[in-house]
Amino acid sequence: MPICGESSSLPSGSGAKVWIAHAGVLLGSCVAAAAAGYYLRRHRSRSFRSRVIGIIPARYASSRFEGKPLVPILGKPMIQRTWERAKLASTLDSLVVATDDERIAECCRGFGADVIMTSESCRNGAERCSEALQKLAKSYDIVVNIQGDEPLIEPEIIDGIVQALQRAPDAVFSTAVTSLKPEYAFDSNRVKCVIDSNGYAIYFSRGLIPFNKSGKVNPKFPYLLHLGIQSYDSEFLKIYPKLEPTPLQLEEDLEQLKVLENGYKMKVIKVDHDAHGVDTPEDVEKMEAIIREKNIE
Structure with a gap:
C-alpha cells in the first residue's frame, strides 16, 4: 500500500485543486486521506482546540491479561486508580471511560466515573475513543486517549500532550516519550520511538531503534520509550477508523x-x-510496591 503524503505547505486557491487532483493520479487510494488532511488544516486555522475530553478505553478480553482493568491494586480496581490520576489533569474539561463490557461499566459507575458503552468490534483504543466521541452529547476539539493500565500516570503528562497539540497546528496527534532503561531494550512490550529535530515522530517499533551494527545496546545513546498516552485532533479521530490498516x-x-x-x-x-x-x-505486585513506596492512597 502506498504511503499517503500530506504536504505541510499546500498552495492556496486553484493550486490546491491541482495538487489534490495530481495526488489522485499518483496515489489513487490516498486521495481521501490527503483531502481529509487538507480539511483538518483549514479546520484548525479557525479553532484553538480549546475543548478537551479524556477517554479511558477499557476492554475485558485481553490475550495477555484477561480482566485487567478490574484487577485490584491495593484495594482499588486498576481502572479506578487510572481515573483518579487523570482527574487531576488541569486541561481536561471532561473524563469518561469507554468500554464494551458491562462488568467494567458497573465498576466504573460505582466509583463515580461517566461511562460510554462501545461495540466489541473496536480493534484498538483509538477506534474505541472514536466511537465514544461520536456518542457524546457535547463536541470537543481534542480527545486524550488515556491507557487504563497506567495507574500511576502523571496528570502533568496529560496536560503536556494536550498543550503540545494545541501548539502544533500541523499535527493531528501528540504523545509522550521518556528515557528507555537498558534492561528494557529488547522487551517487545516496551515500544520505542525515534523523533526528528523538530519533535515530530519518525517511527515506533517493538524492536530497539535505532539499531546498530554491533547488535548491542549503546550506553551512550538516548533511546526513547513510548508512553501509552496520546491525544488526537477530534476531526482526525473521526477519520482514523476509516483509514485502512497499513x-x-x-x-x-x-x-x-x-x-x-x-x-x-x-x-x-x-x-x-x-x-x-x-x-x-x-506486573501487579511491582505496581503495589511502587504505590506503597510513593505513599499513594
Whole structure:
C-alpha cells in the first residue's frame, strides 16, 4: 500500500485543486486521506482546540491479561486508580471511560466515573475513543486517549500532550516519550520511538531503534520509550477508523504507525517519567510496591 503524503505547505486557491487532483493520479487510494488532511488544516486555522475530553478505553478480553482493568491494586480496581490520576489533569474539561463490557461499566459507575458503552468490534483504543466521541452529547476539539493500565500516570503528562497539540497546528496527534532503561531494550512490550529535530515522530517499533551494527545496546545513546498516552485532533479521530490498516501497523501491531503511514504528523514531547504500565499479572505486585513506596492512597 502506498504511503499517503500530506504536504505541510499546500498552495492556496486553484493550486490546491491541482495538487489534490495530481495526488489522485499518483496515489489513487490516498486521495481521501490527503483531502481529509487538507480539511483538518483549514479546520484548525479557525479553532484553538480549546475543548478537551479524556477517554479511558477499557476492554475485558485481553490475550495477555484477561480482566485487567478490574484487577485490584491495593484495594482499588486498576481502572479506578487510572481515573483518579487523570482527574487531576488541569486541561481536561471532561473524563469518561469507554468500554464494551458491562462488568467494567458497573465498576466504573460505582466509583463515580461517566461511562460510554462501545461495540466489541473496536480493534484498538483509538477506534474505541472514536466511537465514544461520536456518542457524546457535547463536541470537543481534542480527545486524550488515556491507557487504563497506567495507574500511576502523571496528570502533568496529560496536560503536556494536550498543550503540545494545541501548539502544533500541523499535527493531528501528540504523545509522550521518556528515557528507555537498558534492561528494557529488547522487551517487545516496551515500544520505542525515534523523533526528528523538530519533535515530530519518525517511527515506533517493538524492536530497539535505532539499531546498530554491533547488535548491542549503546550506553551512550538516548533511546526513547513510548508512553501509552496520546491525544488526537477530534476531526482526525473521526477519520482514523476509516483509514485502512497499513503494512507497518499490522507488522508491529502499533496503531500509531497507521497515522504516520498515511502521512499525518505526530508531535512528541519528552518527559521524565518512570513507566509503570501493567502488561502482565506479574506486573501487579511491582505496581503495589511502587504505590506503597510513593505513599499513594
